[in-house]
Amino acid sequence: MSTDKKPNGYVPMMTGLAKAKCPRCRRGDIFASGTYSFTGQKMHEKCSHCGLYYEREPGYWYVAMFVSYALNVAEMVTAAVALHILTGSDSPWVYVGVLLGIIFILSPFNYRYSRVILLYWLTPGLHYEPERAKDKHGEQSIM
Numbered sequence: 001m002s003t004d005k006k007p008n009g010y011v012p013m014m015t016g017l018a019k020a021k022c023p024r025c026r027r028g029d030i031f032a033s034g035t036y037s038f039t040g041q042k043m044h045e046k047c048s049h050c051g052l053y054y055e056r057e058p059g060y061w062y063v064a065m066f067v068s069y070a071l072n073v074a075e076m077v078t079a080a081v082a083l084h085i086l087t088g089s090d091s092p093w094v095y096v097g098v099l100l101g102i103i104f105i106l107s108p109f110n111y112r113y114s115r116v117i118l119l120y121w122l123t124p125g126l127h128y129e130p131e132r133a134k135d136k137h138g139e140q141s142i143m
């Protein structure tokens, strides 16, 4: 256990990433709906806690496509190796069928976490700012 004092509202990086929280304050939600929501995944335009606009510039989310590609490749290689070890099958149809199913099942997960990884690790100049994570006690928004 760590005994050093964490600032008010501190959220560890992996917790913030796993829960898809704002990369700057790790308090506000990035998505308005769940990963496997039937209504689709709706994103908030900006953070409800610190006001960060998630779409950093026009076309920003195109970069998430490359992150999604990397996630898909890692998942497919892992699944194919696991399938070979578990079944030992030489039939390509076993691999095609199972991998297509896995791609379909994991696509909402990849959609969400490709954007979250882009925001957390691949955006220059966007970092965690513990000062922004603090609770807003006694402050009134002037808007």
Ligand SMILES: [Zn+2]
Pocket: 022, 023, 024, 025, 026, 027, 028, 047, 048, 049, 050, 051, 052
């Ligand atoms: Zn925020």
